[in-house]
Amino acid sequence: MSTPTAVPVSLAEIARIAGVGRAAVSNWRRRHDSFPTRIGGTDVSPQFSLSDVERWLRANGKLKDVCGLELLWPRIEALGGREESGLAVAEAARLMRAPRAKRPAFDISPEAVGLAREAARLGRAEGPRPTFEFLLQRWLETHVRQLSTTPPPLASLMARIALTLRLGEDDSSLTVLDPACGTGHLQAAAAEEYEGADLTLLGCERDPALAALAAARLGFVTEQRDIRTETATADALRDNPFAGRRADIALCNPPFNERDWGYEELATDQRWTHGLPPRTEPELAWVQHVLSHLNPGGTAVVVLPPAVASRKAGRRIRGSLLRTGVLRAVVALPSGSAQPHSVSLQLWVLRAAPASAAPAPPIQDALLVDATRFARPAPREPGPDWDALSSFVLSTLECLDRPDDDLPESAVRVPLIDLLDDEVDVTPGRYVAPGAEPSGTELAAVGTEMSASLADLERHLHYLSKLSFEAEEPHPTTTVGDLVKAGVLTLRAGQQPPDTATAPGADAVPLLSIPDLLADGAPSGLIPREAAQAVVEEGDVVVAGVVRAFKAWVHTGPPMALGPQLYALRVDPEKSHADFLAGCLRAPANGRQAGTHASSSSRVDIRRLQVLQLPLEKQMTYVETFRRLGAVETLLTQVADKGKGLVSGVSDRLAAGGLVT
Structure with missing residues (x-):
């Protein structure tokens, strides 16, 4: 008798099955020796056996509120071809509406028929239409590079x-x-x-x-x-x-x-x-x-x-x-x-x-x-x-x-x-003409927005002016490399997507590069998620490893891929705080010391960057101060941009005449 083929699942799929974030699954894998071993994939994108994962999750109490469809979908996906899995989903929908149907309506394998019947049973219990839409959406996401919706x-x-x-x-x-x-x-x-x-x-x-x-x-x-x-x-x-x-x-x-x-x-x-x-x-x-x-x-x-x-x-x-x-x-x-x-x-x-x-x-x-x-x-x-x-x-x-x-x-x-x-x-x-010059009302609104930003800026500056820096012995520091070895951080380096990467689809993520940072800071491209070497999630720290663009910040948006010379640091929340780490890393002196100094385009050795050694409870005061510094930097940029627009708009209106004297 042949051994049934294992159904592979990724870390992201395990996270969906357990109803947690991907970082939590990575922590389980690192902390528990009993976590299932990898059966395929790569070091960056490992794959595990679905049956082994399910047994481990149940044994460790991680499947309390999971939807049965999350466990079923990887088995449907593993059917192989796009047509076979798609027809299985369609057959499941038919059985939800006609539960007494005996013969399948489509030419699919017995395994696909069995999964369709299992999906139909779940659908009748959890709602037929939501169940079908769930399966359809997963199918479209899986085959997005072959389909256009x-x-x-x-x-x-x-x-x-x-x-x-x-x-x-x-x-x-x-x-x-x-x-x-x-x-x-x-x-x-x-x-x-x-x-x-x-x-x-x-x-x-x-x-x-x-x-x-x-x-x-x-x-x-x-x-x-x-x-x-x-x-x-x-x-x-x-x-x-x-x-x-x-x-x-x-x-x-x-x-x-x-x-x-x-x-x-x-x-x-x-x-x-x-x-x-x-x-x-x-x-x-x-x-x-x-x-x-x-x-x-x-x-x-x-x-x-x-x-x-x-x-x-x-x-x-x-x-x-x-x-x-x-x-x-x-x-x-x-x-x-x-x-x-x-x-x-x-x-x-x-x-x-x-x-x-x-x-x-x-x-x-x-x-x-x-x-x-x-x-x-x-x-x-x-x-x-x-x-x-x-x-x-x-x-x-x-x-x-x-x-x-x-x-x-x-x-x-x-x-x-x-x-x-x-x-x-x-x-x-x-044929469409460019937009007209801002009206007097719009210019007045810009002035009002600037006044509000200046009030916020004054509040943060008042807090910073009260800070006291006593002449004490310097606090001990450590390096990013040592924190990685100690398990406090995980470090991933961004890379240029391969030329063979398929066209982005529904699973695409924004791609951030160093030129994007030097322009407006917004990602300018999209790539398939599986083609990305480093994808940052909310709460990860991103570091730009080039002297001319050196900076570090906590990512707050949806998943984003990193290009060359950009790095992702994931912090163990029980050992350090992401805002504390980012604040320490982005100190200008830190980048100068870790850079090669050959030119403004020189790389920064991320592992040499210095971080204060402070217990987690003492980091919070620093976190508040780092956040206010970041707010000041953002407000200064906003005020400068709005101010330039206000000066330009008023100058144009004055040159055109019409000022009430």
């Missing part, structure tokens, strides 16, 4: 745009089409946003696992409302399973940059009313596909990469879309809105001509909206400011059919005569 906030925004702008006469019923539906994010968003009783959701997906998961997700939607759903497993461009069917709205996030989309076999297809899409323009094939399925007055909202708005090969089709009044608006989204996260994607708003007997007035312009300013200034919260972004986009697009309404400064109506040139470029940033 539409984030729920973006899906909701697209559905609201389409529902707001459609011109159908019948509001009592609605048919929604998504020809590249993935796992059904856009269809689910449409069902949530539409309040009518008569709703039909049509979806098509060529990947069998994705189609099964989409049908499973929509199955839960139909339980709550009388909604009809049809999900076809097919290539929508080549096979078009809904040929002859019409929809009131179409929502689509099509695959990007696919050259093998059917150019040769579809050359004479009747859907290309605006021209045969070039081989290099598959996105324009999807645009015309959704248009061919719209009812009169129907609206489509499509996610597209920015190059589609300006590529030379597609200018003839773009020109036809504009001349016929089909392309009504283009919205440039902030980077990070959806995959690929490094690109500022666009929403194209398209509308079929209404079925009115009277001829409609000719379309004179297109609405171009630049919403890229809603990107968050730092990656502490992934994605843009969705609330502000959605409010801005919806309120702006409501002006689409009201040409006399004033538009915000980030939107403009561009006459077709200006767009229909040799390029037919509909990129919003090319």
Whole structure:
């Protein structure tokens, strides 16, 4: 009899199973000789046997409130292929709704069927839909580099745009089409946003696992409302399973940059009313596909990469879309809105001509909206400011059919005569004017903010002025290297991501580099978490090991990867305090003494940095002082920046005249 293969789990997965932080698991591993031994992985990312981990956690009382799904998911993930595990999740969803079903609906292994039945039992006990969403989310996170999904906030925004702008006469019923539906994010968003009783959701997906998961997700939607759903497993461009069917709205996030989309076999297809899409323009094939399925007055909202708005090969089709009044608006989204996260994607708003007997007035312009300013200034919260972004986009697009309404400064109506040139470029940033100078009210607000910052600064300076430094014998110190040997700290060095690292997805973490620190201090890149040598969590100490950028601070945001010459120190909270360590390390004299002094770009030997030797209870006074010093440094920077802006803004307003004398 063969020995069953062990299911591997990482430290992060063990932390989720036990409901603790990853640092706690690292401490268990260091302190308990009975902790399971590593069965794979690397020293940085070790892997352990799930069964061994479960036995150890139970024996040591660490599984009191754990969710059974946390123990089940690693076994589903270990099934192997993406399709097998995805179909197992879909089968589990089916069994949650039909517990008496005997035969599986999908061609999966007996092991996958058993795990699906186990997941269904947990789902019936803990809630079917939350259980399915948990398993689906884990599956998407595991295979994020192979899949592209539409984030729920973006899906909701697209559905609201389409529902707001459609011109159908019948509001009592609605048919929604998504020809590249993935796992059904856009269809689910449409069902949530539409309040009518008569709703039909049509979806098509060529990947069998994705189609099964989409049908499973929509199955839960139909339980709550009388909604009809049809999900076809097919290539929508080549096979078009809904040929002859019409929809009131179409929502689509099509695959990007696919050259093998059917150019040769579809050359004479009747859907290309605006021209045969070039081989290099598959996105324009999807645009015309959704248009061919719209009812009169129907609206489509499509996610597209920015190059589609300006590529030379597609200018003839773009020109036809504009001349016929089909392309009504283009919205440039902030980077990070959806995959690929490094690109500022666009929403194209398209509308079929209404079925009115009277001829409609000719379309004179297109609405171009630049919403890229809603990107968050730092990656502490992934994605843009969705609330502000959605409010801005919806309120702006409501002006689409009201040409006399004033538009915000980030939107403009561009006459077709200006767009229909040799390029037919509909990129919003090319036409949207830069922001206006700050008003007098805004300048007054800056002054008020500066006054508040100065008051805080005065409070901290008062505390620091009362400090007493008596002439005593110097306190003993130790080095970071000695603290690492003593088990007080763990030290990890950042590295440049390998060239073979896959594209970042949902599991991506911000990447901080020395050039980022020298610029604005915010990470400028994203990498897959498993490609990072050092990932800092909240409470870790980060040290920049270069003389010109030497600093140390306690990380307070979400996980972040470190590039070369950046180091992560994790403190044992029972032996030292992270703020105390960071305060000692960032002393300028410390960096000078540990540096090589060859040049400003010389490295700092992290292990030689000095730290005061004080018991934990005596460190707290130092911690308070270090925190106030950090607050003073931050406030000085803020006051300087606001002051420069205030001086510049007032100078411009004075030079323009209008001062009341």
